Amino acid sequence: MNETVFDTGLWLTAGAILGLLVLSAFFSGSETALTAASRGKLRAQADRGSKGAERALEVTDDSEKLIGALLLGNNVVNILSAALATALMTRVFGESGVALATLVMTALVLIFAEVLPKTYAITNAELAASRVAPVIRLIIPVFSPVVNLVRRLVRGILYLFGVRTDPDSKFLALREEIAGAIALGHSEGAVQKEDRDRLLGALDLHDRTVDEIMRHRREIEMIDAAKAPNDILSQVLASPHTRLPVYLGDDENILGVVHSKDLLREVEKLLRSGSGRIAKLDELDILKVAMKPYFVPETTPLDDQMRQFLKRRTHFALVVDEYGALRGLITLEDILEEIVGEIRDEFDIVEKDQSLARTEAGDYVIEGAMTIRDLNRITDWGLPDDEANTVAGLVIHEAQLIPSEGQVFSFHGFRFEVVQRKENRITTLKIRPL
Incomplete structure (x- = not known):
């Protein structure tokens, strides 16, 4: 043993093992940093001029090739360092050196090549990713031939087991990642419920359509063009709405808005030209004042409709179905309310408080026309809104009939009791989680 202590080859081998451990730590830390780093933060840093962040975004575009190259490099240096350590220990301690090399290398790799670099990388993910990305960018092309071969082999094996891989797909869409981060932040107390609802509401606009939030035609206030001008003026002044559809004969025959x-400008014009005589109002032509109606399909996504409102510089649209029949109306305010919540002004009709009152039995008493989305927002429930927009619609869909007063149903983990029904509409319900 003493003869080998000052052996140059021994020290060279020890130095090689140390260098390989450093490389192993580099590959392990790089893998953790580049996978844990937020692409949003990296993009913000890149926009501020960080070249490292820009390189990090480039190398993470193809995550499969990145992980393959890092794992290949990490395994090569780990196996090589273990082999050198075994040869070194065997030379120094004989046959017992194999077991000693295993123990020593396991401890060194675990502490200095795995836990230490990965802990640093996950604590400073974006900073570490920016620093290692330029080097990793040069390493990936070197390992690409082997990585591509391994990738084909892996996909072939997965194909035999019925697993199909899409190289261009991501495990989670960016929107889903953002929604998940917001929900996680709320559950951990970092994001307030109101902020969560606003952010998720903005994200959901793409998946929701006009018919889900429109005001139903039964609730639309309209002007009959055949009415006397004085009556029309009185109706407009008494209405809480600033825009009203105008029809003639049949309320499906919308001629304008x-x-x-x-x-009022037209009324003022008539009064001035008539020397202030009220009788001059009889000459008022409501259709002359009305704007051309703007019709939209009921299947239009909310984010598309909001863009159209802003592009057309209008806030009001009539919703029609595939046959052209009037279904309802939607305004820009309706879409904004899906993000910021209910918007009220001094002319809005005061409705019941949206906070739900509970009975002594623990039931929530709600209106059947309340949307499932609003109910879920207030209570943090998870009732599905795929097949129906309102709570009454959900009950009818699940029951497959129009229930009578007093009927009770249980589905989706909740108890639904029909309290009041008017004609074919469920007006009041009691709901309790089971």
Whole structure:
């Protein structure tokens, strides 16, 4: 043993093992940093001029090739360092050196090549990713031939087991990642419920359609063009709405939409030209004042409709179905309310408080027309809204009939009791989680 202590080859082998451990730590830390780093933060840093962040975004575009190259490099240096350590220990301690090399290398690799670099990388993910990305960018092309071969082999094996891989797909869409981060932040107390609802509401606009939030045609206030001008003026002044559809004969025959300001301007014009005589109002032509109606399909996504409102510089649209029949109306305010919550002004009709009152039995008493989305927002429940928009619609869909007063149903983990029914509409319900 003493003869080998000052052996140059021994020290060279020990130095090689130390260098390989450093490389192993580099590959392990790089893998953790580049996979844990937030692409959003990296993009923000890249926009501020960080070249390292820009390189990190480039190398993480193809995550499969990145992971393959890092794992290949890490395994090569680990196996090589273990082999050198075994040869070194065997030379120094004889046959017992194999077991000693295993123990020593396991401890060194675990502490200095795995736990230590990965702990640092996950603590400073974006900083570490920016620093290692330029080097990793040069390493990936070197390992690419082997990585591509391994990738084909792996996909072939997965194909035999019925697993199909899409190299261009991501495990989670960016929108889903953001939604998950917001929900996680709320569950951990970092994001307030109101903030969570606003952020998720903005993200959901793409998946929701106009018919889900529109005001139903039964609730639309309209102007009959055949009415006397004085009656029309009185109706517009008494209405809480500034825009009202105008029809003639049948309420399906929408001829225009009148804005209260346009109507008042026309009235002022008539009164001035008539020397202030009220009788001059008989010459008021409501269709002359009305704007051309704007019709939209009921299947239009909310984010597309909001863009159209902003592009057309209008806030009001009539919703029609595939046959052209009037279904309802939607405004820009309706879409904004899906993000920020209920918007009220001094002319809005005061409705019941949206906070739900509970009975002594623990039931929530709600209106059947309340949307499932609003109920879920207030209570943090998870009732599905795929097949129905309102709570009454959900009960009818699940029951496959129009229930009578007093009927009770249980589905989706909740108890539903029909309290009031008007004609074919469920007006009041009691709901309790089971």
